[in-house]
Amino acid sequence: MxxxxxxxxxxxxxxxxxxxxxxxxxxxxxxxxxxxxxxxxxxxxxxxxxxxxxxxxxxxxxxxxxxxxxxxxxxxxxxxxxxxxxxxxxxxxxxxxxxxxxxxxxxxxxxxxxxxxxxxxxxxxxxxxxxxxxxxxxxxxxxxxxxxxxxxxxxxxxxxxxxxxxxxxxxxxxxxLARSAVGEERLRFARDLHDVLGHSLQAIALRAEVAERYLDRDPGRVRKELTEVQAMARDAVGDVREVVRGYRRTSLRTELDGMSAVLRAAGIACATPDVAGDLPAHVHEPLGWVAREAATNVLRHSAATRCEIMVRDAAGRIELEIVNDGAGRRGDEAGSGLAGLAERLAAVGGALAAGPAGGGTFRVVAAVPRGEP
Structure with missing residues (x-):
C-alpha cells in the first residue's frame, strides 16, 4: 500500500x-x-x-x-x-x-x-x-x-x-501531469466523438433525405432507407459507447466499405478499393479514421460526383489516398476533423496531407509506417 x-x-x-x-x-x-x-x-x-x-x-x-x-x-x-x-x-x-x-x-x-x-x-x-x-x-x-x-x-x-x-x-x-492527462483525455474523447458522430449523423441525414424524396413514389425504397437509418443509428450508439469505454477498434476494410456505400447512396460514384488482408493491426485504426473523416468532408464540403479511393503498400508505408471532384463549387475547406487526424497519424509515426489538387478536385493522402511504431 x-x-x-x-x-x-x-x-x-x-x-x-x-x-x-x-x-x-x-x-x-x-x-x-x-x-x-x-x-x-x-x-x-x-x-x-x-x-x-x-x-x-x-x-x-x-x-x-x-x-x-x-x-x-x-x-x-x-x-x-x-x-x-x-x-x-x-x-x-x-x-x-x-x-x-x-x-x-x-x-x-x-x-x-x-x-x-x-x-x-x-x-x-x-x-x-x-x-x-x-x-x-x-x-x-x-x-x-x-x-x-x-x-x-x-x-x-x-x-x-x-x-x-x-x-x-x-x-x-x-x-x-494529472491535470494534463485529464485534459489530453478530454481532447481525445472530443476528437473521437466528433469523428464517430460526424460521419454517422451525416450518413443518417443522407438516408433520411433519400427516404423523403421517395416518400410518395416508392414506399418500398422508403422502408429500405428507414431500415438503414435505424441500423446506422444503432451502430452510432454502439460506437459512442465504445469511444466512452476507450476500446473502439476500427477496421480499414469495414470503414472503406461503409464510406463507398454512403457516397454511392448520395449519388457519388465511388468504387470500393481492394484492401490487402495482411495489413498490420496498427494500420487499421488511424487510416479508418481518415476514411470516416474524408467521407464526412466529401458530403459536407463538396458537390462531388465521383470519389476515388486507393490503398497502396510502398516503401514500407501503407498509404490511403482519397480524391473527389466538386471541391471548387462549394469551396475547398477540408473540415476541422483533419487537424485531429493529423495528430493521430503523427502519434503513430504517420503523416497526413490534404488540399486542392487542381481541376476542382480535393486530395487527402494519409500514410502510416508498416512497421510497429
Whole structure:
C-alpha cells in the first residue's frame, strides 16, 4: 500500500520540530546544570530566556524559508541568533555544555543566506568559533568538534530545505501531469466523438433525405432507407459507447466499405478499393479514421460526383489516398476533423496531407509506417 503523503505545511512543521529537538539536545545539558545543579535563579532565568528565544527564532526562520517566504530582515534575525549564541559562553562560561551554543546558528547559514555567501560564512565560522571557544577556555576536543560540526550543520540545513522544496515541486509537477492527462483525455474523447458522430449523423441525414424524396413514389425504397437509418443509428450508439469505454477498434476494410456505400447512396460514384488482408493491426485504426473523416468532408464540403479511393503498400508505408471532384463549387475547406487526424497519424509515426489538387478536385493522402511504431 502506498503511504499517503502529508500536506507541505505538515511536513514543514515536522522538520521544524525535529530541528528544534536536535538543537535542544545541544543546550539542555547546560540548562539542566544552571537550573538544577548550580541553582542560581538569575543565571537559570537568563539561560532559559536566551535558549528559548534562540530556538523560537531559529524555528521561525526555518519555517519561513521552507514556505519560501524569505525577507531581507531574516539576515538580522540570523545575526541576532549568532550574537546570543556567541555571548552565552562568554557570560555563562564554556563549561557544562555552553560551548555547544556556538554550533546552533550554523544550521541557518545556507538557509537564510544565498548559497555563495553561505560558502564564505561557513568556513569563516568553522575557524572563528573554535578559536573563540579556546580563548574562553573551551577544551581542545570540544573546539575540534565545533570546527567539524559547523559545516555539517550548515550542509544539513541546506539539504533539508532543498529536499523539502524538491519534494514539493515534484508533488506539484505530479498534480500538473494529472491535470494534463485529464485534459489530453478530454481532447481525445472530443476528437473521437466528433469523428464517430460526424460521419454517422451525416450518413443518417443522407438516408433520411433519400427516404423523403421517395416518400410518395416508392414506399418500398422508403422502408429500405428507414431500415438503414435505424441500423446506422444503432451502430452510432454502439460506437459512442465504445469511444466512452476507450476500446473502439476500427477496421480499414469495414470503414472503406461503409464510406463507398454512403457516397454511392448520395449519388457519388465511388468504387470500393481492394484492401490487402495482411495489413498490420496498427494500420487499421488511424487510416479508418481518415476514411470516416474524408467521407464526412466529401458530403459536407463538396458537390462531388465521383470519389476515388486507393490503398497502396510502398516503401514500407501503407498509404490511403482519397480524391473527389466538386471541391471548387462549394469551396475547398477540408473540415476541422483533419487537424485531429493529423495528430493521430503523427502519434503513430504517420503523416497526413490534404488540399486542392487542381481541376476542382480535393486530395487527402494519409500514410502510416508498416512497421510497429
Amino acid at each position: 502506498q503511504p499517503r503523503i502529508p500536506r507541505p505545511t505538515v511536513i514543514a512543521a515536522i522538520i521544524v520540530a525535529m530541528t528544534a529537538l536536535s538543537l535542544a539536545g545541544l543546550l539542555v545539558p547546560a540548562l539542566w546544570y544552571e537550573a538544577v545543579e548550580r541553582s542560581e535563579a538569575g543565571r537559570a532565568l537568563l539561560a532559559a530566556a536566551c535558549a528559548g528565544g534562540v530556538l523560537a527564532l531559529h524555528g521561525r526562520l526555518l519555517w519561513l524559508n521552507l514556505m519560501r517566504r524569505t525577507a531581507p530582515a531574516h539576515r538580522w534575525a540570523l545575526a541576532a541568533i549568532t550574537a546570543v549564541c556567541w555571548a552565552l559562553p562568554a557570560v555563562l562560561g564554556v563549561a557544562h555544555g555552553w560551548g555547544n551554543a556556538l554550533i546552533v546558528p550554523a544550521g541557518l547559514f545556507a538557509v537564510v543566506l544565498p548559497l555563495r555567501e553561505s560558502m564564505i560564512v561557513t568556513p569563516v565560522a568553522a575557524v572563528a568559533a573554535p578559536l573563540y571557544g579556546l580563548a574562553l577556555g573551551l577544551p581542545v576536543p570540544s573546539a575540534l568538534y565545533t570546527a567539524a560540526a559547523i559545516p555539517l550543520y550548515t550542509f544539513s540545513g541546506y539539504v533539508t530545505v532543498w529536499f523539502f522544496h524538491v519534494v514539493q515541486e515534484l508533488s506539484e509537477a505530479r498534480a500538473e
